[in-house]
Amino acid sequence: MWATKLTGMTTEIPSFGKTGQLTGPEPQFAMAFTSTPRGARLARRLASHRLDAWGFPYDSDVNETVTSVVAELVANAVTHGRDPGRDFHLRLTLTAARDRVRVEVTDTRGDRLPPARPCAPGNPEAEAGRGLWLVTSLASRLSVEPQEGGGPGKVVRAEVDLRSTPPMLEQVRRRVRGSAHPAGAPPATRLLTAIGAAGTTDTRAAGTMDRMADLDALRARFARALESARGGAGGPDPGPYADHLLRRWQEPRRHYHTVAHLTAVLDHVDELQAYADDPDVVRLAAWFHDAVYLPERSENEERSARLAERALPEAEVPGDKVAEVARLVRLTVTHDPADGDRDGQVLCDADLAILGSPPSAYAHYTAAVREEYHFVPADAFREGRAAVLRQLLDLPRLFRTPYGREHWEATARHNMRGELEMLSQPVPPSS
Numbered sequence: 001m002w003a004t005k006l007t008g009m010t011t012e013i014p015s016f017g018k019t020g021q022l023t024g025p026e027p028q029f030a031m032a033f034t035s036t037p038r039g040a041r042l043a044r045r046l047a048s049h050r051l052d053a054w055g056f057p058y059d060s061d062v063n064e065t066v067t068s069v070v071a072e073l074v075a076n077a078v079t080h081g082r083d084p085g086r087d088f089h090l091r092l093t094l095t096a097a098r099d100r101v102r103v104e105v106t107d108t109r110g111d112r113l114p115p116a117r118p119c120a121p122g123n124p125e126a127e128a129g130r131g132l133w134l135v136t137s138l139a140s141r142l143s144v145e146p147q148e149g150g151g152p153g154k155v156v157r158a159e160v161d162l163r164s165t166p167p168m169l170e171q172v173r174r175r176v177r178g179s180a181h182p183a184g185a186p187p188a189t190r191l192l193t194a195i196g197a198a199g200t201t202d203t204r205a206a207g208t209m210d211r212m213a214d215l216d217a218l219r220a221r222f223a224r225a226l227e228s229a230r231g232g233a234g235g236p237d238p239g240p241y242a243d244h245l246l247r248r249w250q251e252p253r254r255h256y257h258t259v260a261h262l263t264a265v266l267d268h269v270d271e272l273q274a275y276a277d278d279p280d281v282v283r284l285a286a287w288f289h290d291a292v293y294l295p296e297r298s299e300n301e302e303r304s305a306r307l308a309e310r311a312l313p314e315a316e317v318p319g320d321k322v323a324e325v326a327r328l329v330r331l332t333v334t335h336d337p338a339d340g341d342r343d344g345q346v347l348c349d350a351d352l353a354i355l356g357s358p359p360s361a362y363a364h365y366t367a368a369v370r371e372e373y374h375f376v377p378a379d380a381f382r383e384g385r386a387a388v389l390r391q392l393l394d395l396p397r398l399f400r401t402p403y404g405r406e407h408w409e410a411t412a413r414h415n416m417r418g419e420l421e422m423l424s425q426p427v428p429p430s431s
Contacts, residue, residue: 027054027094032087033074035107040074042364043090049367051101053422054094058374062162065138066092066101069158072135073105076156100140101160108153215246218259221266222287226315228280235316244311248291256368257290261354265289268350275401276346281321284312285328285347295372305329337400345400349408352398355415356408362415386423389416 029050033039047070048063056062070090077088089106136142139158146154222245223238249259265286273279285308292303305326312322328347331337335352337344354365373381392398398412399405 025096029092030089032089035078035084035086035088037078039088040071040078042360043074043088044071045367045371046363047090047092047103049363049370050092052370052374052378055098055378057378058371062101062160066103066160069103069135069138069160070105073103073156073158077105077107099162101162103139103158103160104155106153106155215259218242218246218263218266221283225280225283225287226317229284229312229317229321230315231318233316236314238315241311241315245287245291248293251293253295253372254293255371256365257293257372261290262287264354265350268353269346272346272349272401272403275342275403277342278321278324279346281324282328282343282347282350284308284317284321285325285343286350288325289329289332289347289351296375301330301333339400349399349401349404352412353404353408355392355398355412356404357411357415359415359418362419366419382423386420389420389423392416393420 029047031043031046033043044067048058048067051063051066052058056066070092074088074090086108088108089104091102091104091106093102093104094100095102135158138160140161141157141159143157144154145157219239219242222242226235226238226241246259249257249262266283269276269279269282269286273282276282288304288308288311290300290304291307293300297303308325308329309322312325313319317325324343328344331341331344331348332351335348337348354362357365369385370381376384393413393416397405397409399409
């Protein structure tokens, strides 16, 4: 095996695979993450993504149960097993009979062991061990062992019996249902409450990503772009328009097309502004380009463009600039700007820049996209996603600006070929 250091984590890559998917009679997923809250969130999301790829959809009891176990074990590794500068490792193994999933989390703090008797949520005074109570309730077996080979640290293993998952999950839900915990409660307590009340942690994770963005800074960025587009002529307060758009970008159905994505696109427009004829019009188009987003609908770009055509005249933006914003939004249907379309090239490159991100961020992106399309059966999603990737890979060039071609093109093609390879692997048949 060999390892490459990525932005945000280190990925262990087996010599016989390139996507974290270990082949063999027992499908496995293995990856290392930085011991940070972001690393823990990414581990949880990728675990859910892998389970879906193995035939356990996001909204299934199996996916929810195993992902909850992963979330608690990696949270404990980050909180109690953290050693500065050292990663934690996650490994998932699906048995050949598809009746058990083994979760293994390795950290480097062998001196910090979990409590012997995890407490139940009924004991409000004892916070320590709540997360492990969840794990012991959902898993059929839990063990803590020294690091293999005599290295520093420990391995926490939990085994989930898929045959008993539904009744065990319902038992935990009943146990925590009705329990109220303050917003500042420890992660384990909040997870228990989320499982009892909502039945899934996906929305909470998306909300956490969005809160990471500085909303006040985004409002200021919108105001500057709007005032520039108005040519300094004045007009209505930009605040209500920014707030309306931010509410749309924070809708709970979103997992990738969130405030985090909006922020990233705006940041990339800033990087590319030298190539644009009117950078602030491009910024306004970025604000509107996914403002209307329903994953099950195909006319999101058109509806987003119409929203811009209604809102911007009311905000006293000149008609020619309103028309340009709407045109740019509609261009994101194909991401195929003409050679002389400088503003279109900047917006499309900024929107597609995620394709050329480091592999860790690209994996996060693909997991979030799959969550947005959780209602699509696994086989249909794999077929449709693969078709999109092939179409993009067939293009002579993905990025139109010199900066995009130099900095993102090669990595994007590497990322997409890796994802296509993963999607092309057969899914183990259901038992």
